[in-house]
Amino acid sequence: MNIRQYLPAAVFLGALVAVQLVISLTGAAFYFTQITMSFYYTIVVIGLCLLMGYAGQISLGHAGFFSIGAYMQAMLTTHDFSSIIHSSWDEVFKNVSQIFGTVEWYELIPEKIGAILGIPVKLFVGLGDIFGMFVPGTDGFGNGILSYAPSAALFISLLTAIGIACLIGLPVLRLKGHYLAMATLGFGIIISTIVFGTKLFGEADGISRVPAFHLVGPLSINGGMADRTVNYYIAGIILFIVLIVSMHIVASRVGRALRAIHGNEQAAGSLGINAMRYKLGVFVLSALFAAIAGVFLVHYNGSIGTSETSVLKSVRYVSIVAAGGMDSIWGVVAMSMGLNFVSLRGYFGSFDEIFFALILVVTMLFLPRGLFRKEYLEVVIKKTRRLTRRMVLKRKLEKKGIVFANKKKDDEK
Amino acid sequence: MNVDLFFNYLVIGLTVGAQYAIVAIGFNIIYNTTGIINFAQGDFLILGAMVAISMSSILPIGIAIGVGVLVAAVYGAVVENVFIRRNRSFSPFRSVCIGIIAALLLKTLGIFSFLPEGIDFAAAFLFGLPVGFGLETVFRKYMKEQTVLSLIVLTIAVSILTREIMSHLWDKDAHVLPYFIGDSNTILSLGSISFSPQRIWVLGICALLVIGLYVFFKYTRYGKAMRACSLDHTAAKLCGINVRLMITISFIVSAAIAALAGSVISPLSQTKYDMGSVLAIKGFSVAILGGLGNSFAAVAGGLILGILEAFSVSIFPNAYKDVVAILLLLLILVFKPSGVFGSRQASQLKEF
Numbered sequence: 001m002n003i004r005q006y007l008p009a010a011v012f013l014g015a016l017v018a019v020q021l022v023i024s025l026t027g028a029a030f031y032f033t034q035i036t037m038s039f040y041y042t043i044v045v046i047g048l049c050l051l052m053g054y055a056g057q058i059s060l061g062h063a064g065f066f067s068i069g070a071y072m073q074a075m076l077t078t079h080d081f082s083s084i085i086h087s088s089w090d091e092v093f094k095n096v097s098q099i100f101g102t103v104e105w106y107e108l109i110p111e112k113i114g115a116i117l118g119i120p121v122k123l124f125v126g127l128g129d130i131f132g133m134f135v136p137g138t139d140g141f142g143n144g145i146l147s148y149a150p151s152a153a154l155f156i157s158l159l160t161a162i163g164i165a166c167l168i169g170l171p172v173l174r175l176k177g178h179y180l181a182m183a184t185l186g187f188g189i190i191i192s193t194i195v196f197g198t199k200l201f202g203e204a205d206g207i208s209r210v211p212a213f214h215l216v217g218p219l220s221i222n223g224g225m226a227d228r229t230v231n232y233y234i235a236g237i238i239l240f241i242v243l244i245v246s247m248h249i250v251a252s253r254v255g256r257a258l259r260a261i262h263g264n265e266q267a268a269g270s271l272g273i274n275a276m277r278y279k280l281g282v283f284v285l286s287a288l289f290a291a292i293a294g295v296f297l298v299h300y301n302g303s304i305g306t307s308e309t310s311v312l313k314s315v316r317y318v319s320i321v322a323a324g325g326m327d328s329i330w331g332v333v334a335m336s337m338g339l340n341f342v343s344l345r346g347y348f349g350s351f352d353e354i355f356f357a358l359i360l361v362v363t364m365l366f367l368p369r370g371l372f373r374k375e376y377l378e379v380v381i382k383k384t385r386r387l388t389r390r391m392v393l394k395r396k397l398e399k400k401g402i403v404f405a406n407k408k409k410d411d412e413k
Numbered sequence: 414m415n416v417d418l419f420f421n422y423l424v425i426g427l428t429v430g431a432q433y434a435i436v437a438i439g440f441n442i443i444y445n446t447t448g449i450i451n452f453a454q455g456d457f458l459i460l461g462a463m464v465a466i467s468m469s470s471i472l473p474i475g476i477a478i479g480v481g482v483l484v485a486a487v488y489g490a491v492v493e494n495v496f497i498r499r500n501r502s503f504s505p506f507r508s509v510c511i512g513i514i515a516a517l518l519l520k521t522l523g524i525f526s527f528l529p530e531g532i533d534f535a536a537a538f539l540f541g542l543p544v545g546f547g548l549e550t551v552f553r554k555y556m557k558e559q560t561v562l563s564l565i566v567l568t569i570a571v572s573i574l575t576r577e578i579m580s581h582l583w584d585k586d587a588h589v590l591p592y593f594i595g596d597s598n599t600i601l602s603l604g605s606i607s608f609s610p611q612r613i614w615v616l617g618i619c620a621l622l623v624i625g626l627y628v629f630f631k632y633t634r635y636g637k638a639m640r641a642c643s644l645d646h647t648a649a650k651l652c653g654i655n656v657r658l659m660i661t662i663s664f665i666v667s668a669a670i671a672a673l674a675g676s677v678i679s680p681l682s683q684t685k686y687d688m689g690s691v692l693a694i695k696g697f698s699v700a701i702l703g704g705l706g707n708s709f710a711a712v713a714g715g716l717i718l719g720i721l722e723a724f725s726v727s728i729f730p731n732a733y734k735d736v737v738a739i740l741l742l743l744l745i746l747v748f749k750p751s752g753v754f755g756s757r758q759a760s761q762l763k764e765f
Contacts, residue, residue, distance in 0.1 A: 058562055060569070171747040177561045178450040182697050183746050186739040189694060193739075197732030311690055315569055322566065351522060354577040358518075360570035361496070364563045366555045
C-alpha cells in the first residue's frame with residue numbers, strides 16, 4: 001500500500017468534519033440521525049462488497065447476519081437474566097423452554113427442550129456472572145432487571161455471528177450460481193422466521209428500550225438529542241476503521257487471491273490458492289461487518305424491528321453494491337451513503353422498494369460496472385471533444401469554400 | 414395422533430404440495446430452455462390469482478380465472494422480452510412490452526393520480542407505450558451480456574418490482590377467490606375424514622396440468638421443439654427451431670400454469686401481494702429435491718414437501734412452518750445437490 005492509496009481515506013476524514021461543520025452551522029442537526037444510520041448500513045455494504053465484488057460470491061442473506069448482531073445485542077442487554085442466575089435447575093429448564101415462542105409448543109415438550117438448552121444456558125450465564133458481565137437495569141414497568149453489559153454482549157453477539165457464519169459458510173460456499181444464491185436467501189428467511197416466532201426476540205414487536213452503550217469517558221452510543229454530534233463521529237470513525245481494514249485486505253495478497261477466485265476458481269486453485277479457505281474467510285469477515293453494524297445500530301436506535309430481517313433488506317444491500325460498481329469500495333461507500341440517506345429521510349415514500357429494484361434492474365441491464373464510474377466520464381469527454389474538433393474543422397473548411405457533399409448525413413451522425 | 418388426524422394432515426399436505434409442485438415445474442420449464450432460475454415465478458402465481466379475484470366480482474368464476482391466466486401469461490412474455498432477451502435489431506413487439514412495463518411503473522408511481530380512477534390507467538398506457546418505443550432503442554444499443562450472477566439478481570429485482578406493482582395496483586391485504594362449490598363451511602366427508610371440496614379441485618386441476626404438460630412436451634410440435642432447446646441451443650437452431658420463440662413460450666407456459674394453480678388454491682390459502690418470494694424459494698426447494706430440470710420428479714418433491722410441512726405444524730409452532738422447507742433445501746444442497754431423484758453425473762455436466 002503506498003501513500004497515494006490513503007488519499008481517499010484522508011478525503012473521507014475531511015468530508016466527515018466538513019459535513020459536520022456545515023450541518024451544525026446551518027442548524028439542520030436532524031440530518032445527523034440519518035447520516036449516522038447510513039454510516040452503519042454502509043458497514044454492512046462494505047462487507048458485502050468484499051464478498052460479491054472481490055470474491056464473486058453472492059449472498060442474499062446479509063440482513064440475516066445484521067439481525068443476528070442486532071437482535072443478540074438487543075436481547076442480551078434487555079432480557080432479565082436474574083431468574084436464570086438465581087434460580088434452581090428445575091426452574092431454569094422451565095424458563096428456557098418458555099422463551100422459545102408459543103405456548104402450544106411449550107406444553108408439548110417442555111422438559112426435553114428445557115433440559116437440552118437449559119444446562120448450557122445456565123452454565124453460560126453462570127460463567128458470565130462470575131466474570132461480572134451483568135449490570136442492573138430497569139424494564140418497561142420499572143422493575144429491576146439483571147442483563148448483560150453492552151460491552152460483554154458485544155463480544156457474545158459478534159462471536160455468535162462469526163460462529164453461525166462459519167457453520168453456514170462451510171457447506172454453502174461450496175455451491176455456485178443459483179444454488180449459492182438460493183441457499184443464502186434461505187438462510188436469511190430462516191433467521192427472519194426464527195425472529196418472528198421466538199418470544200425471546202419479541203416476535204413481531206421487536207425489541208425496544210435498548211440501553212446506551214458507554215464507551216470511554218463521556219462517549220456513549222445512544223439516540224439522545226444531546227449526543228447526536230458525538231454519535232455522528234463515533235459511527236464515522238467505526239466506518240473509517242472498517243474501510244481501512246477492507247482497503248488493506250483488497251490491496252494485499254488476500255485481495256489478489258480473492259480476485260483470482262472471482263476470475264476462475266479452478267485456475268486460482270492451480271496457482272496454489274486454497275479457494276475454500278479464502279471464500280470462507282471473506283464470508284465470515286463480511287458477516288462480522290454486518291453484525292458489527294447491527295450491534296452498534298441497535299444501541300443508536302434503541303430498538304430493533306422485524307423489518308430489518310426481511311429479504312428485501314438483503315436485496316437492498318445487494319443492489320447498493322451493484323450500483324456502486326461491485327469491486328470499487330469507494331464507489332460502493334458513496335452510493336451507500338447517498339441511497340441510504342435518501343431512503344432513510346423518506347424521500348421515496350412508499351416507493352422505497354420499487355426504487356431499489358429499479359436501480360438493480362438498470363445496473364444489471366445497462367451498467368454492470370456501476371452507476372457512476374470514472375470511465376463513463378472519460379467516454380463522454382472523449383466523445384464531446386471529438387465532436388467539437390470535427391465542428392471546428394468543418395467551419396475552417398467551409399471558410400475556405402469547401403463544402404461536404406454528404407453534409408446532411410454527416411450531421412445525423 | 415390418531416388416524417383421522419393423520420389423514421386430514423395428509424390431505425392438507427397434498428393440496429399445498431400440489432401448489433409447490435406447479436411452481437417447481439414452472440422453474441424447470443424455464444430452466445430447461447434458458448438455464449435461468451426465474452425468481453419471479455412465485456409472483457406470477459400471485460399475479461394470476463389477484464387478477465382472477467378482481468375479475469370474479471364481475472365475471473363468472475371460470476372466466477375470471479381464464480382472464481387471470483391470460484394476464485399472467487402476457488406478463489410472463491413481457492418479462493422475458495424486456496429483461497431477458499437481447500435483441501440487436503428493432504422489434505415492435507419488444508417496444509410494446511417495454512411500454513407495458515413503463516406504463517405499469519407510471520401507474521404505480523402515481524404520476525397520473527390526479528386523474529380519476531380508470532382514466533389514469535389509460536393515461537399511463539397512452540403515455541407509456543410511446544416511451545416504450547423510445548426506450549427500445551436504449552435496450553437495443555446498450556443492453557449488456559448477462560452472467561449467471563447478474564441474471565439471478567435481475568430476476569430477483571423483477572420479482573420485487575412485480576410485488577411492489579401489485580401492492581400499489583391492489584392493496585396490501587389478503588384476498589380470497591370464492592369457493593368453486595359452496596363456501597368455507599361446505600365439507601366433504603369420506604368416512605371419518607372430512608375436508609373442503611376445494612381440495613379436490615386443487616388436486617384435480619394440478620393433476621390435469623401435469624398430464625397436459627406431459628402430453629404437450631411429449632407429442633406436440635412446440636413441446637418437442639422446447640425439449641430440443643433444453644438439450645442444445647445451437648443444434649436446435651440448426652434444425653430450424655426458433656429458439657427465441659421457444660424461450661418466450663416457456664415463460665408464457667410457466668406463468669400460465671402458475672396463475673391457474675394460484676387461482677385454484679386461493680380460496681384455501683388466501684392471496685397476498687408478498688407471498689410470491691416464499692413460494693419461489695419453496696418451489697425451488699422442490700425443484701432441487703426432484704433434481705433441477707426434471708419436471709415429473711418435481712411433482713413427487715412437491716407432494717413430499719407439502720406433507721412434511723403439514724405434519725411439521727403438529728410438532729413445531731406454526732410460525733416455524735417455513736423453516737421446514739428451507740432447512741430441507743439447505744440439507745439437499747449440502748448433501749445431494751443433484752436432487753434425490755436426479756443423477757449425479759448429469760448434474761456434474763451442467764454449468765451451474
